[in-house]
Amino acid sequence: MTTVQVIFPVLKGSRRFIIERGRRWSVIEHLLLDAVSRGAASAADLAKQSSLPRRVVVEAFIRLMRAGWVEITATSRGPLFQITAAGASLVHYEQLPSATVREPRWRGFAIEQLSGSVYRGRELDLYHKNQIDSHVGENPVVYLSASDAHDLEDMGEVFTTIEGEDEIIIGVDRGSEKLAERYAVVTVKDGEIDGLPGRAPEKLRNAILKAASEISARLAENGKTSAPATAIMEPVEETPAATPSAYDPTDLIIDGEDHWRSLDRIISGASERVIIHSTFISDERAAAVLPLLLRAAERGVTIDVLWGQDDLGSSTRSSQVAAAKMQAEIDTAGRTGSVRVHPFSTNSHAKIVFADSQKGWNVLVGSCNWLASDYKSFETSFRLREPILVGQLMKRLAGLSQGRPGVWNNFAIDLAVLGRRIMDMPSPKGRKVPMRLLYGAEHARLVLKARDEATRRIFALSHRIGITAESLTLLPSLAAVKENGVEASFFYGRTTGPLSGEAGADLVRTFARSGLKVKPIQRPRIHAKVLGWDDDHLAISSLNWLSADPSEGKPYKEIGILVNAPKIADNFMGHFAHVMPP
The missing domain is CATH 3.30.870.10 (Endonuclease Chain A)
Incomplete structure (x- = not known):
C-alpha cells in the first residue's frame, strides 16, 4: 500500500488546573472497614466472605492501619483485624475522608475535531496550517474535515485525559485565551497508523484508514504513486449503549398537574443545588415558580436558571427580557447570590430540572417549559435517577453553558466538575431497566x-x-x-x-x-x-x-x-x- 499522510484539525490549549492529589479510599476498603466494625475478623475469614483474594484484603488493611482506623489484636484464634475508635467515627460516612492536597498545575491538551477525543499536550504532532507543507514529503496527503458535532469541547473529557494517577481536577483558573487551531499529521502504511496514540477511538482510526485506503486506490487506478488529495470525513452513525438504570413506573410524569407537583417536590426536596433549563421564560410563570425557589434559597440551596430561546428565532427575545425581570425580583428579595438567572441563551430546546436530594440526584427530562408552562397542557417528562446518566447530562449542560469554544466560564467549569462527581456516585438500589x-x-x-x-x-x-x-x-x-x-x-x-x-x-x-x-x-x-x-x-x-x-x-x-x-x-x-x- 502507498504511504499516505493524513491531516486532521485539532484544537490545542493549556489551562491552569486546580488538582487534588492523593489516593482516595475505594469502595472495597470502605466495605472492609464496615465489616470489622461489626466484629474483629481474620484476613482469611474476610477474604472468604467477600470472595476477594486474600492478598487484596491484606493490602487494604495495611492502608487502613496506616490511617489509624484499624489495628491488629492477638486472640486465641490468632491475629485479627479490629476497628479503632477513629475508624468507628468515620465508617458511617458516605465516603471516607482522603488525605489529599490541592495544588495548581499548568497542563496542555489537544482535542481532535472529528470524534472529539482528547489527548495530552505532546501525544500528537501538531502544526500551524502554515507549517504543514514543510512537514509533509512527497507522499499523498489527505485532509479530513472537522465535524460540526464537536464544535464545543467536552470539559469533562479534558479533565479525565490530563489527570494523573491519584489526581482529580476540581477546578480551573478561568482563562480568556481561545483554543488554538492546529493540525495533527499521522502516517498510514500497510494499514498501520503511525503517530496516533493507541487509545484513540475506533471512529477516528477508521476515518483515517478509510481516507488513506481511498486515495491509495485512486492513485493505483491512475498509475501514480504520489499526488496530493483531499478527503472529507463522512459522519459515522454510532448508537450509544443503553445503561441499566434505576426505574419505577412513577418516574414517568404525565399531564400538566403532575408536572407542577413534580417541580414542587424536586425543588422542595433539594438540600444543596437546583438547576433549571427552560426553553422559554414568561413573566407570569416565573412569578408562579419564584416562591418555590426563594423558599429553597432560605434553606441554603443554590439555584441556577438557564433558558434556551434561540437568539435568532425571535426579534423580541422575550425570554431574555423575562430573565432580567426575574433576576431583578430576586435581587429585591435579597437572594442575589443564591438564585442566579443567567442572562445568556444556550440556544437549546431542552427542558431539564436537576436537583440533589437525600437519596441522590434527580433530573426531570421531557417536554415541559418549566418557567413558561401554565401546566394545563398534556405534557410528558421522565424522572431520571441513575447517577452515571445524570452526570453525563450535567456535563452536556456544562457544554451548553460555556459559550464559544475554549471560553470556559466559572459556571460551566462548576457544572463539568459536578457532573463528574455525580457519575461516581453509587447507583440506587432496586429495579433496573435499559x-x-x-x-x-x-x-x-x-x-x-x-x-x-x-x-x-x-x-x-x-x-x-x-x-x-x-x-x-x-x-x-x-x-x-x-x-x-x-x-x-x-x-x-x-x-x-x-x-x-x-x-x-x-x-x-x-x-x-x-x-x-x-x-x-x-x-x-x-x-x-x-x-x-x-x-x-x-x-x-x-x-x-x-x-x-x-x-x-x-x-x-x-x-x-x-x-x-x-x-x-x-x-x-x-x-x-x-x-x-x-
Missing part, C-alpha cells in the same frame, strides 16, 4: 430503529406538525406499516411554519389512505413529545417529532431519554386514550 440519553440527530436515527423493530405499533405525540414530518417520522413509519403490518398513530396540537392548517389537513388525508393515522388534537392541548413502539419502548424528549429537524451540528439542541421497560409504552397510551376525546 435507558440511554438522546441528543440531537440521534432522535432521527431512533425513528429508523422503531421502523425496523416494531412488530405491532408505532406512535408519536408532537406539539407541532410541519413540513419535515414526512421525511423524519411519517415515511419511515409508513415503511413499517407496509412491510410489517404495524399500526401507526400520530397526534399533534397545531401546524407550524409554512405548513398551513389546510395543508396539514391534506397531509392527514394523504397518509390516512396509506394506513397511517395522523390526528390533530385540540383538547387536551398536546405539548408532549413522545415516540414509542410496541409495549416496552418509550422515548420522552424535547423534540417535536412531527416538525423539528434534529441537526448533527447542534447535538444538544434537543435532549431526551429512551426507556425500555415492561409495558411502559402500553401504559402511556392507555393514559393518553383516557384523556383524549373520542
